[in-house]
Amino acid sequence: MSMPVHTPSQRPFTGMLLDRATIERKDPARIKQLLEDPGARTVLAGSDGVLISGGNAPSLLHTRLSPPSPHEAILLGLEDGAALFAVDLDSLPPSVRAELTNHGRVVSLRDAGAQLSHSEAGLAAYLAALLNWHRRHRFCANCGASTVIAEAGYSRRCPRCGTVHFPRTDPVVIMTVEHQGRLLLGRRAGWPPGRLSVLAGFVSPGESVEETVVREVQEESGIRARDPVFVTSQPWPFPASLMLGFHAQSDGGEPESQDGELEEVRWFSLEAVRDAIHGRNPELQLPPSVSIARFLIEQWVALREA
Ligand SMILES: [Zn+2]
Known part of the structure; x- marks a missing residue:
């Protein structure tokens, strides 16, 4: 069975449809006008998740709650000319928060990514990322x-x-590394046995992202990666990362955990990874589909079967 090769635009937490109003947001008089418009709405998130509506097809709960004042307004953007503002749930008095959670429920951003439509999950990621930054x-x-x-x-x-x-926005590289049709996967300290994923790491100051790919693979596995090629990216606001997905080749060798970050690191055959994608490999549990890691792994398999 062949799997679809996803296009990068379908990545979870992308596809937000609002106009970010980059020019208009610089004009305080315009912001005041947008706040007073009866069509204005507010969506909310806190440090423990985003506020969504109930029902079978949930969306972010759009409320008429006003930001505390014009100069404290956080404008997400415009939708058909009407403003959408953001308010931090953590900043509200308990009574207001309780009233809001009567009408909706707070779910983690990861769960929102799984439950909301593609564009709505993109909006949730934008909302959470911006409020995370203001809060910190x-x-x-x-x-x-x-x-x-x-x-x-x-x-x-x-x-x-x-x-x-x-x-x-903190850049993180994440990469499939292959040698002769096998894929390098590792298990981080604390992950249950059988749970493995592709390697990843933060970009250091004074480093290109291609250099980060080579350095991180070397540090975590002892394997020398080469020829990294950018594949796709995904916002990952936990709290502020941008995942940059790469594919790299290597000359092989026996991987070995170098810095203690990984408890296990080894090569997996195409068959073993494909079986894991279809839930038929009890020895290998891959990351969930909301993550770019899963996308990179599925695409690695799909491109080899196309
Ligand atoms: Zn200062």
Whole structure:
């Protein structure tokens, strides 16, 4: 049985449809106008997940709750001319929060990725990523003063020293590495036996992403990767990563955990990986389909069977 080769645009947590209003958000008078528009809606997320509606086809719960004030408004964007704002559930009094959770439920972003439609899961990732950043960056990294929201949520400004802070996105490379039709998979410390995935790691300062691929594979397995080719990317706001998916070749060798991050690392045959995708390999449990890891593994198999 051949599997579909997914296109990168179908990646979970992508496909958000809002107009980000990059120009309009710089105009405070326009933001005030958008806030006063009866068509404006607000979606919410907290540190433990996003607020979604009930029912069989859930979406983010669109409420008429107003942001605390125009200068604290976080504008996600525009949909048919109407504004969609974001409010942090963690910032609300318990009574307001309880009222909201009467109308919907808070689910983890991972669960939202599995339950919501493609574009709605993309919106959930955007919402969570932006609020994660505001929640964790209230103080100026330069002078320590409290910062204030600017550009309707796309930056924060320090009133004391004037530094402007922009939302963080932390690049992470994740890669299939192959040698003669076999795939390199590892098991991180703490994962149950049988649960393996492709290797991954944060990009270091002063490093290209291609260099990170080679370094991470060497550090985690002792295997020398070469010729990394970019495949696709996926936002991964847990809390602020951007996953950059690569495929790389190697000259083989016996993989061995180098730095203690992996408890197990070895080569798997095409057959073993394919059986695991179809749930027919009790010795290999692959990561869930919401992750780019699963996509890279499935695509590796699909391209070899096409
Ligand atoms: Zn400052």
